[in-house]
Amino acid sequence: MKTITIEGQLRTDTGKKASRQFRSQGLVPGVIYGGAQEVIFTAPVLAFKTLVYTPDFQLAELKVDGKTYRCIIKDIQYNKVSDELAHVDFLELVEDKKVIATIPIKFTGVSVGVKEGGKLVTKIKSLKVKTLPKYLKENIELDITNLELHGNIRVEDVKEANFEILNSPRIPIASVVTTRQLKIEESTTPAAPAAAAKAPAAAAAAKAPAAKAPAAKK
Numbered sequence: 001m002k003t004i005t006i007e008g009q010l011r012t013d014t015g016k017k018a019s020r021q022f023r024s025q026g027l028v029p030g031v032i033y034g035g036a037q038e039v040i041f042t043a044p045v046l047a048f049k050t051l052v053y054t055p056d057f058q059l060a061e062l063k064v065d066g067k068t069y070r071c072i073i074k075d076i077q078y079n080k081v082s083d084e085l086a087h088v089d090f091l092e093l094v095e096d097k098k099v100i101a102t103i104p105i106k107f108t109g110v111s112v113g114v115k116e117g118g119k120l121v122t123k124i125k126s127l128k129v130k131t132l133p134k135y136l137k138e139n140i141e142l143d144i145t146n147l148e149l150h151g152n153i154r155v156e157d158v159k160e161a162n163f164e165i166l167n168s169p170r171i172p173i174a175s176v177v178t179t180r181q182l183k184i185e186e187s188t189t190p191a192a193p194a195a196a197a198k199a200p201a202a203a204a205a206a207k208a209p210a211a212k213a214p215a216a217k218k
Contacts, residue, residue: 001138003059003070004051008043010065019087028085032062032069034099035092039064045085052076052085055125057103057138060090072101072136093133100166101136102126105173109145113176118149122174127158128166135162142173149176 011022011029019029022042032039041064051060051073062069071090079086091099104126114120127140140160147153156169 001059001136002056003061005061005063006043006047006051007063008041008047011040011042014040023084023086028088030062030088030090032064032071032090032092033074034071034094034097035069039067039069039092048085048088052088055104057101057136059093059136062090070133072099093136095133098130098132099136100128100130102128103137103163104139106139106141107144107174108141109143111144111147111176113147113149113151116149118176118178120144120147120174120176123172124167127155127163129160129163130166131163144174147174147176149178151176 008030011018013021022029023045026045027042028045028048029040029042032041039062041062043062051058060071060073062071069090070093072093074089074091076085076089077087078084093099105124107120107122111118111120129140140158140163142153142158144153152172152175154169155165155167155171155173158165158173
């Protein structure tokens with residue numbers, strides 16, 4: 001599995017003011033949880049780029065003041081205005097301690113239903129699992145060869161011996177539908193809130209009495 005190395009420095013100043021100052025210097029605050037003690041640090045924002053801005057599941061090797069921590073991402077926070085990376089929480093991997101991770105799904109094979117003219121529709125792209133660090137992997141392979149037209153693969157169909165899958169069992173992962181069925185599903189999608197908001201306003205405007213023109217002066 002691919003591992004991204006990030007070098008940082010221990011952080012002694014805490015609080016919102018200190019965090020803003022670090023960000024102004026191109027540094028991102030972070031915390032490592034799950035080990036013997038929490039590690040509060042900062043690292044250059046560019047060091048997080050290949051770890052954060054990717055759909056791939058990767059490990060992080062954090063080097064902070066001479067110590068190395070093998071981790072996975074626990075949580076990411078972005079600035080609500082600029083959408084820039086604001087804070088990253090990591091979970092240290094301890095050999096005999098289970099962790100919760102989100103693993104991408106990789107489809108293999110060509111569906112029977114697709115060969116018959118159907119379209120593969122993906123409902124979810126990853127699964128939340130609980131497992132020991134040694135079983136973590138880049139993706140969960142899911143064979144869709146036998147997926148027929150109008151058929152579904154659900155969470156309960158995924159068989160991974162070393163994973164406890166935390167998603168609801170009946171949630172569909174993927175299905176094969178006809179073009180007509182796909183159009184019907186798209187047409188029944190609820191209208192966007194903005195569009196819905198305009199309707200009452202338009203109706204109210206239609207019911208409002210027309211303004212009278214000012215009387216002509218004699």
